[in-house]
Each structure stands twice: as C-alpha cells, then as structure tokens.
Amino acid sequence: MVLAYIVAAGMSKIGRREESSREIVAEAFEEVTTVVDPRDIEAVYVGVQSEVYEHQIMYGALVAEALGLLPREAYRVEACAAAGALALHTAVMAVKSGLVDVALAVGVEKMTAKPTEVVTDALMAASDIVDQLSGVTIPAHYAMVARRYMYLYGATEEDLCEVAVKNHKHALDNPKAHFKKAVSVEECLKSKPVATPLKLLDSAPISDGAAVAVVASERAARRYTDAPVKVLASTVATDTLSISQRDDIVWPTAVWEAAQRAYRQAGLAPSHIQVAEVHDAFTINEILMYEALGFAKRGEGYKLVREGQTYIGGKIPVNPSGGLKARGHPIGATGLAQIYELYLQLTGRAGRRNTGAEVAMAVNEGGVNSTAVVHILAI
Ligand SMILES: CC(C)(COP(=O)(O)OP(=O)(O)OC[C@H]1O[C@@H](n2cnc3c(N)ncnc32)[C@H](O)[C@@H]1OP(=O)(O)O)[C@@H](O)C(=O)NCCC(=O)NCCS
Structure with missing residues (x-):
C-alpha cells in the first residue's frame, strides 16, 4: 500500500x-x-x-x-x-x-x-439551524449527552471531573499548553456551571x-x-447535525465508523494503540471516545479514568498533551495540535510526557460528533 x-x-x-x-x-x-x-x-x-x-x-x-x-x-x-x-x-x-x-x-x-458570547454564537453554527434558533448552545448539547450517559450507566459528576484532573495534570509538563495548573475533583465540582451538569472545569477553553x-x-x-x-490510516465519517435525529445520543456513530475504517486501513485492533489524543471538548466526550474507539466496553468508559488507566503510565494513555481541556482548543488548530503531540510521542521528543509509544491514534471531531476524523500513526 x-x-x-x-x-x-x-x-x-x-x-x-x-x-x-x-x-x-x-x-x-x-x-x-x-x-x-x-x-x-x-x-x-x-x-x-x-x-x-x-x-x-x-x-x-x-x-x-x-x-x-x-x-x-x-x-x-x-x-x-x-x-x-x-x-x-x-x-x-x-x-x-x-x-x-x-x-x-x-x-x-x-x-x-x-467575547465569549460571540464565540458561543459562532460555534453554534456547527449545529442544525433548528437547534440554533432554539438557543441550544454547544455546551448545552454536550450537557444533554452527559445527563443521558449518567442516567443510563451510573457515571457521576465526579467521574466527569476525573477527566479534567487527568488532563490538567498532563498539561503541567507541556510548555506550550494553555493551562499549566493542576485541578482537583473538588475544585472541578465547585467550578461555575456552564450547562448543568457541565461546569467550567469540564469545558475546553477558548x-x-x-x-x-x-x-x-x-x-x-x-x-x-x-x-x-507513518500515516497508517486517515479516515473521515459523518453523522446528523442535530442530535435530535439520532437513535442514541450517547453513541458517537461517526467516531465509531471512522475508527472502524481506520483499524481496517491500518490492519490493527484497539489493543494495538499505545497512546491517543482524543477530542475532550467537554469531559463527557473523552469518556464516549474510550467506548467508540474500543478502549472500553459500552457504558464502562468512565471506569477507565476512575481506575487511572488513561494517565501517562496507565494501560492506554489518553491526551498526554493535556487535551483540549488543558493544552487548549483553538478550534481549527486542534486536530493538528493532536498530531503534533503524537509526532513528539512517536519520535521520543515529548520530554516528561514521553510514553514510549510506537503506535498512536488521533480523534478529532466537529459539531457534536457530526464529523469525525481519525488518524493512526506509527514509527
Ligand atoms: C467555559 C466557557 C463558557 C468559559 O468562558 P467565560 O465564562 O467567558 O470565562 P472567561 O474567559 O471569562 O474566564 C474566566 C476565568 O476562567 C478561566 N477559564 C476560562 N475557561 C476555562 C476553562 N475551560 N477551563 C479552566 N479555566 C477556564 C480563565 O482563564 C479565567 O481565569 P482568570 O480569571 O484567572 O483569568 C468558555 O471557555 C467556553 O465556551 N468553552 C467551550 C468552548 C467550546 O464550546 N468549544 C467547542 C467545542 S467543540
């Protein structure tokens, strides 16, 4: 090939x-x-x-x-x-x-x-016009997904905050990150509401x-x-703009589809991935990614971060850069910021964040998982 x-x-x-x-x-x-x-x-x-x-x-x-x-x-x-x-x-x-x-x-x-309200409006353009006119912002969409996920699988607000704690910790060693500040679960739980149950510390910054x-x-x-x-796989998949048109809002079909195609292109399985950068625009989304990429069973993604498996040094390190949450989320740049981190990881240039990985995956998405782009890279 x-x-x-x-x-x-x-x-x-x-x-x-x-x-x-x-x-x-x-x-x-x-x-x-x-x-x-x-x-x-x-x-x-x-x-x-x-x-x-x-x-x-x-x-x-x-x-x-x-x-x-x-x-x-x-x-x-x-x-x-x-x-x-x-x-x-x-x-x-x-x-x-x-x-x-x-x-x-x-x-x-x-x-x-x-200002934040102008950014919020510009980001809303990624959703269906009916949702936009109804005033449903991007954080509000992810809040609905989070509520549904918590209801179905028993995850808690603490579990969501664990993603933020991990990613802020990873970013401490990233000299180019937006935030170099550790946060605790308690600080996250007490941070200001953005779209309940999501709070400031569940959200990627502007x-x-x-x-x-x-x-x-x-x-x-x-x-x-x-x-x-090596770029072993590069795939794109799509889903409805409005989550109201989906059978199941806690299953990111486009991510799953793009990942399945990527695994086929690369001839690899989820167990071969040794490090990943995924789209944690809101903490709930990182948990959905674990499941759609096959790192965890359906409904059990939150247990991976609860058990510390996605920290550097864990079974499958996720977002060693600090992710969107703490490295930062300059929207159009994020997909390549993920690739930059994986390039450093695969070439052993990530300093204290080095995982020693030889096979890596990046998952970048647009809208509320309406476009998913997956890359598998290897040295
Ligand atoms: C969460 C959000 C609403 C906060 O915006 P805001 O209320 O206007 O916050 P401000 O910019 O006034 O910042 C207030 C403080 O919080 C900090 N802060 C802002 N966003 C933060 C975040 N996401 N995480 C941690 N701290 C944050 C700022 O650094 C600032 O700290 P300081 O007072 O020490 O300087 C905004 O960052 C946001 O909309 N994020 C989501 C963006 C998004 O939807 N992206 C697309 C996803 S695909």
Whole structure:
C-alpha cells in the first residue's frame, strides 16, 4: 500500500495571544523549517473554523502569504473543530494520489479577540439551524449527552471531573499548553456551571493557536529523516447535525465508523494503540471516545479514568498533551495540535510526557460528533 509520512510538525504556544493568525501560524511553521526547506512544499491545506473572529476568509492564500509560500496551491477546509485533522487528511490524499510529494497541513484559530458570547454564537453554527434558533448552545448539547450517559450507566459528576484532573495534570509538563495548573475533583465540582451538569472545569477553553505538519511521499521523506512517522490510516465519517435525529445520543456513530475504517486501513485492533489524543471538548466526550474507539466496553468508559488507566503510565494513555481541556482548543488548530503531540510521542521528543509509544491514534471531531476524523500513526 502507498503510504504518506509525517516528516516534521510544529505548534505555537496555545493560549490567549495578542498576535494575529498570520504571526501565530508563522510561529508554528518555524519549528518545521529546521527539517524541511520551505521551497520543497508544493501545496498548503488550512483548517480554520470561523470567519467571525478575525472577519476573514481566504485563509489558504493568507497562510501561503504569511509563510512565504506564494504562489503555491493553498486552500481552506472546514468542519468546525475537525478542520485541523481534515487539513491533514487532505494533505495525505494529495500525497498518496501522487499529485504532490510534499504538502503542508495547517490549522489555526484566533478566537480570543471576540467575547465569549460571540464565540458561543459562532460555534453554534456547527449545529442544525433548528437547534440554533432554539438557543441550544454547544455546551448545552454536550450537557444533554452527559445527563443521558449518567442516567443510563451510573457515571457521576465526579467521574466527569476525573477527566479534567487527568488532563490538567498532563498539561503541567507541556510548555506550550494553555493551562499549566493542576485541578482537583473538588475544585472541578465547585467550578461555575456552564450547562448543568457541565461546569467550567469540564469545558475546553477558548484559545488562540496554530499547528502544522509536513506530509511527504516515501521518496521525499527519505530526504529529511531516516525515521519518518507513518500515516497508517486517515479516515473521515459523518453523522446528523442535530442530535435530535439520532437513535442514541450517547453513541458517537461517526467516531465509531471512522475508527472502524481506520483499524481496517491500518490492519490493527484497539489493543494495538499505545497512546491517543482524543477530542475532550467537554469531559463527557473523552469518556464516549474510550467506548467508540474500543478502549472500553459500552457504558464502562468512565471506569477507565476512575481506575487511572488513561494517565501517562496507565494501560492506554489518553491526551498526554493535556487535551483540549488543558493544552487548549483553538478550534481549527486542534486536530493538528493532536498530531503534533503524537509526532513528539512517536519520535521520543515529548520530554516528561514521553510514553514510549510506537503506535498512536488521533480523534478529532466537529459539531457534536457530526464529523469525525481519525488518524493512526506509527514509527
Ligand atoms: C467555559 C466557557 C463558557 C468559559 O468562558 P467565560 O465564562 O467567558 O470565562 P472567561 O474567559 O471569562 O474566564 C474566566 C476565568 O476562567 C478561566 N477559564 C476560562 N475557561 C476555562 C476553562 N475551560 N477551563 C479552566 N479555566 C477556564 C480563565 O482563564 C479565567 O481565569 P482568570 O480569571 O484567572 O483569568 C468558555 O471557555 C467556553 O465556551 N468553552 C467551550 C468552548 C467550546 O464550546 N468549544 C467547542 C467545542 S467543540
């Protein structure tokens, strides 16, 4: 099978940034220029969520201009918070098709220039218009999912908070994370309500940031490194925009479907995955991911984190970067921030977060699990 390879990855510091998208992207890109000569890059695919934050579209040309890559082929892909991984998927397709030898996947979002209510409204555009007009925000959607899950399986608010405690702990060792602050279950339980039962510390923050990955064909990869990261699988699946149209709101069908296809593409099973970065936009979602990816049985995902199995050093470390919760969630950049972490993990560059993993999985989703993008990487 023809494979694509990741030969370099970069990420800006995530958090509340003064700079514009152009500058934040340039910061992430600088990290890959120590490995790849920018003149080698033939195409640029950019994941961005919204034009609202900077009153800007045309991010393809904007990024190519900011990185000195004009007049390359460059365009934006869109799937709300799955845009970053979709940019990687597009780069992988371009390379595997043989059209280009070296492509750059970019994810960026500059959100904090706008107040929370404007961001909330921009994010709501990812849900069905009927839900939007009914005033159901994204946190409110996840709150309904959390309530239903707790009712069906007996998970508690403490269990949800355990995800936040773990991810904040992991981020303590991530110098580029939005939050470097440990939190306890008690602090999480007492944090302010966002959409009950979800609280501030169950939620990913509003962040600025960018991440990039250079994808190369086998022939080109050899120019840069003897040990490139292999992209064993890159899949996309979809589900209804409105969760009201789903038979079962606690089963993320798109994630399950994309993961099943990814396992088939890679010829692997859940037990082969040694580290994962998953989409913990709200703590409940990380628990749903454990089940949909096959790390836990249905209805038992919360027990994995309760037993400490998803910490670094546990059976299957999840979100060693700190995840969306603590590394931060600059929407369009998140999918590639996950890939950046896995690139560091697989090449042994994650410092105190190193897991020694040789096979890794990334799951990025947009809307309320309406688009799921899964990658399996290996060294
Ligand atoms: C949770 C949320 C509503 C909080 O926004 P807010 O109430 O306006 O909070 P503020 O930005 O005023 O921040 C208040 C304080 O809480 C902190 N904070 C904000 N969000 C936080 C979070 N998610 N976790 C931990 N701390 C957070 C801020 O750093 C700030 O701390 P400080 O007072 O020490 O500076 C907002 O972050 C949010 O909407 N998150 C979800 C985003 C989302 O839906 N993403 C898409 C998912 S796919």
